[in-house]
Amino acid sequence: MRAQGVALPEGPLWDAFLEDIEARLSEAASQAQSTQALSATTTRLVALMENLQAAVLVESPDHRVALANTTFCQIFGLDHTSWSLVQQDAIECLADCAQCLVEPAQLMAIADAGARGDSVATVPELRFRDGRTLSLELVPIRLGGEGFGHLWMFHDITARKADEQRFAAAAAELAVSRDKAVDLANLKSDFLANMSHEIRTPMNGIIGMAGLLGDTQLAEQQREYLETIRSCGESLLALLNDILDFSKIEAGKLSIESIDFDLFEVIDDLTSILGANAFNKGVELVCYTAPNVPRLVKGDPVRLRQILSNLVDNGLKFTSQGFLEIRVGLAQDGDEDVLLRFEIEDTGPGVKPEALPRLFQSFSQEDTSTTRKFGGTGLGLAICKRLCELMGGSIEVESLLGRGSIFRFTLRMARQKPGHEASGLAALPPVFLVGLPPALYRSLRVQLGAWGLRTDHLPPVPESLDLLRSLPEAWVLGCQGGGNLSKAFFQGLLEDPKLSCSVRSLILTSRYSASQQKDARQAGFKELIGIPVRHGQLLDLLSGAPRRKGATEGTPAATAAVELAAPRLLLAEDNPVNQRLALAVLKKCGHEVDAVSNGLEALNAAMAHSYGLILMDCQMPEMDGYEATRRIRERQVGRQRTPIIALTAHAMVGDREQCLECGMDDYLTKPLRPDALVATLNKWLQPPGDPAK
Structure with a gap:
């Protein structure tokens, strides 16, 4: 063998030597490649750690610092560079870091637990003396074949905590504002309820006594004066009702019931009560119900009656001759529910085409002359529109000037079982x-x-x-x-x-x-x-x-004479004027009436005598009507139940429900209208000789 003209030794020994040299050179090259790859990996890892916003320290299995980033040194204010920390005692390093904390022992307890191999939890807050706040995540990691070490990651959450505090303060301020708004709304509701009670109580006397006075012999001029008093009282009552209803709707406090009721009975009761006005004006009030309309439905009869009453009242107000017809039909039929269509047609003056779009707006009427001539607030139709929408329906109007108007609305009702x-x-x-x-x-x-x-x-x-x-x-x-x-x-x-x-x-x-x-x-x-x-x-x-x-x-x-014997009634009313009015109306209908002035007297009278019906005022001294009714019902368990009708000057949301929950059967608001009172008596009293009796 020659190398560049020089003869080299030959033989087995020399061959073995060369093979060994080649192996060593190959191993050295492989180690160099591994070192280079490791160096590249380390460089990438260090670069990654240096770019992290978190402070990072890697603790080796022998509790030495394997790696740390610059952010770690900066956050804890260390004089060392991140490389100078490598191979230092990790526990001592962490002990130095703990001096920055408000509670150094908190960090050291975690370090000691990690050194013992105990499982440690994430720490959500570490508070620094300078006001900063950090969170800690301690993650076990395997470092090659050396065993398990720990990855310490500290996150600066000072800004986040400040935001949370601001949000908490804002939420607390919002809660205070909300509570103030709720208190203000409740105050408004209480004010309206109290004002309703205070206004309705004297109005009951004014309108009721005017009605009784109208049944006496009066001169023509006296009757004109009386009609003016009655008309002004009715206008004031209508204004009060509209404001109360509108305020309940605007406040979102108007609830829609879903109870079983007889649709025919609701319409019949309505026409019976409102028919007096039509009769006095010489207007025919008639009704038609399509044959496919279910008689027994489930919905809110009170709100249905309110919509119909507003529309019929509105029609009668503008109609001086001819007729007003209520029609009930079926817009959609289903197995579970139906969409009922109601139409109220009048032969009044009609509405101008340009006024139709704003007819259902709040405080809107056709023009100012309408208010001057017919009165009203312009809230009635707006209330009807909102009620229809709350009950899953809609409302519209068709009108011809000089011919009359047709108001149409739909309501969705559930079906009852067949009756x-x-x-x-x-x-x-x-x-x-x-x-x-x-x-x-x-x-x-x-x-x-x-x-x-x-x-x-x-x-x-x-x-x-x-x-x-x-x-x-x-x-x-x-x-x-x-x-x-x-x-x-x-x-x-x-x-x-x-x-x-x-x-x-x-x-x-x-x-x-x-x-x-x-x-x-x-x-x-x-x-x-x-x-x-x-x-x-x-x-x-x-x-x-x-x-x-x-x-x-x-x-x-109230003016109709009742020739047949009527059952004896009990009247509980503390206001002398209201008591006198109710007694006059009831006695005119042929009833014998016992009158008491508070709930305790009503309870004693109901237990001592058998009455066909009890009229119970809700607010009375010594014992109110609610408590008196509850006690009467308790003592009537297993005995015949006497109908109890609430008489109240309150007309706010929940009043009717409160009356029914305590055991009352029906609800009349003041001012007490004689026609409404007698219609209610006819509803709950069986006449003598009735086949159903």
């Missing part, structure tokens, strides 16, 4: 409508036809009796007219032996005219139906169903 509906009426005898006013005739003919009954018009003349004699059976729904021919027709119905057996006569008389009812009874007719017609009552009569409470024929007008 008594208009079924099986097609097999009944034909029904003849005799002497009815035009609007009432149209309404009844459509309604009876929708129920499947055969109907026809029959003029009230003696010749019509021959047609009735030719039929095996027939019904007559009629109004007695003033002419001689009409009198002869109705007299023939009563006196003809055949007709008295084959024809069933239902005579329609105004609920608000005692003279009409008296004339009909004196003529010999026994079955009277009040106008406006209660469709639930009419349906029950035609189908032969037992009458429900509230389906009695009598009149809800």
